[in-house]
Amino acid sequence: MKKLQIFLLAAIILGLSSCQIVGDIFKAGVGVGVFIVVAIIGLIIFLIARIGGGR
Structure with a gap:
């Protein structure tokens, strides 16, 4: 469960920076x-x- 939370946090951080x-x-x-x-x-x-100036 801890690995999933870290993965989701990393995905959110990377997603926000790519939008920026x-x-x-x-x-x-x-x-x-x-x-x-x-x-x-x-x-x-x-x-x-x-x-116009040439005339």
């Missing part, structure tokens, strides 16, 4: 996604200004 890792990866992914969107919008504004 997944959450951290998701937060990093959101940050990268926001950066890419801002970079694309900046590139579009730059291209429009370049085309």
